[in-house]
Amino acid sequence: MSDRLTPELATLLAAAFDGAGGAITPPIVQTSLFAFETYSDFEDRMAGRTKAAIYTRVQNPTVAAFEELMAKAEAGDEAVAFASGMAAVTSTLLAFLKPGDRVACVEHVYPDTFRLMERLLRPFGIDIAYYPPKRFEEDEQLLDGVRLAYLESPSSVVFEPMDLSTVARHARRHGTLSVIDNSWASPVLQRPLSLGIDMVLHSASKYISGHSDTVAGVVVASHDHVARIRDLTLPLLGAKLAPFEAFLLTRGLRTLVPRMKQHEATANLFVERLSKVPQVRRVHSPGKGDAPCLEGRSGLMSIEFDDTVDIPRFCDALRHFRLGVSWGGFESLVLPARVGIAQAGDHNSMRFFGVSPNLVRLNLGLEEAEDLWRDFTDALNSSVTAG
Numbered sequence: 001m002s003d004r005l006t007p008e009l010a011t012l013l014a015a016a017f018d019g020a021g022g023a024i025t026p027p028i029v030q031t032s033l034f035a036f037e038t039y040s041d042f043e044d045r046m047a048g049r050t051k052a053a054i055y056t057r058v059q060n061p062t063v064a065a066f067e068e069l070m071a072k073a074e075a076g077d078e079a080v081a082f083a084s085g086m087a088a089v090t091s092t093l094l095a096f097l098k099p100g101d102r103v104a105c106v107e108h109v110y111p112d113t114f115r116l117m118e119r120l121l122r123p124f125g126i127d128i129a130y131y132p133p134k135r136f137e138e139d140e141q142l143l144d145g146v147r148l149a150y151l152e153s154p155s156s157v158v159f160e161p162m163d164l165s166t167v168a169r170h171a172r173r174h175g176t177l178s179v180i181d182n183s184w185a186s187p188v189l190q191r192p193l194s195l196g197i198d199m200v201l202h203s204a205s206k207y208i209s210g211h212s213d214t215v216a217g218v219v220v221a222s223h224d225h226v227a228r229i230r231d232l233t234l235p236l237l238g239a240k241l242a243p244f245e246a247f248l249l250t251r252g253l254r255t256l257v258p259r260m261k262q263h264e265a266t267a268n269l270f271v272e273r274l275s276k277v278p279q280v281r282r283v284h285s286p287g288k289g290d291a292p293c294l295e296g297r298s299g300l301m302s303i304e305f306d307d308t309v310d311i312p313r314f315c316d317a318l319r320h321f322r323l324g325v326s327w328g329g330f331e332s333l334v335l336p337a338r339v340g341i342a343q344a345g346d347h348n349s350m351r352f353f354g355v356s357p358n359l360v361r362l363n364l365g366l367e368e369a370e371d372l373w374r375d376f377t378d379a380l381n382s383s384v385t386a387g
């Protein structure tokens with residue numbers, strides 16, 4: 001983890017709020033509308049001459065407190081929060097795309113983002129092509145004529161990172177907007193805006209919240225890009241963040257740095273020991289130096305077992321690791337690719353991703369690392385078959 005980045009971010013996120021009566025957390029302003037004293041105050045606000053909140057669909061002080069902190073965390077001008085990570089993705093893409101536009105999307109993108117591309121955007125006349133991370137880095141002409149590059153680094157499921165500075169440079173040269181989903185790294189491990197990427201978004205349901213108790217999303221970008229989202233998709237799609245959820249996220253953010261340190265320490269322990277487990281074919285878990293921009297390893301990784309491991313039996317034998325989707329909270333989780341990624345329907349993302357059915361995703365939580373390792377090895381030992 002970067003020694004330069006972390007203390008600065010920790011200080012920033014821990015900064016006390018200056019609330020009424022010395023409150024050190026922001027108040028939850030649970031209101032739908034904000035009334036005005038006079039006709040002329042109201043008129044000035046509606047004409048855009050003042051900035052007071054009008055209506056919680058577009059503006060709320062508790063949400064604004066979270067957005068401000070998030071903008072600082074990602075080193076951006078401004079942030080805009082949403083009801084979910086998918087709302088952040090959809091509201092960003094629809095604000096900048098129109099029929100006929102081309103999108104270059106990273107392969108192994110988050111499965112619901114893939115479904116958004118294929119089932120909603122493509123039928124609206126947007127052309128989407130998928131490329132491995134290396135193509136974004138190495139093919140300087142890839143983004144020629146492309147309106148928007150949609151990135152994840154590392155990607156979902158197989159966690160392949162890319163060199164974001166290089167990709168940002170290619171995007172700038174072609175006039176392509178670059179958007180990255182930075183949920184895996186969080187701003188602790190990677191700050192894409194400082195590398196030249198135009199827009200960063202998060203499923204704040206994961207590390208930003210950190211407690212598996214809320215679903216939320218956020219976008220951080222320049223004033224101009226956020227202004228476009230605030231003008232178009234935030235008010236018109238209306239997937240705003242609720243004040244209480246914003247309060248939870250602000251609380252989560254303040255422990256982001258120590259949480260990420262603990263996730264990283266546990267993940268490092270797992271990666272080192274997994275390399276000696278004979279039933280493990282591959283570990284997908286990028287860390288510091290696997291891409292120039294990546295400052296460390298997060299707690300979300302995947303493992304490919306060989307054919308001797310009975311995966312249902314392994315999952316059922318785990319005690320600390322619960323079976324479930326999502327990640328980024330306290331509790332460790334296991335998600336077998338066979339049930340978590342393959343989904344019925346017209347777009348079989350298991351086939352799209354080419355993911356091995358022997359893959360399991362692990363979310364390493366904040367429990368004692370040695371307890372987790374013992375749980376993992378006990379479960380593995382009880383589920384190895386003759387093959």
Ligand SMILES: *Cc1c(COP(=O)(O)O)cnc(C)c1O
Nearest residue numbers: 084085086110181183203205216
């Ligand atoms: C969970 C997730 C999303 C979607 O976020 P929600 O908050 O569940 O809507 C998007 N991208 C990544 C990488 C995710 O893990």
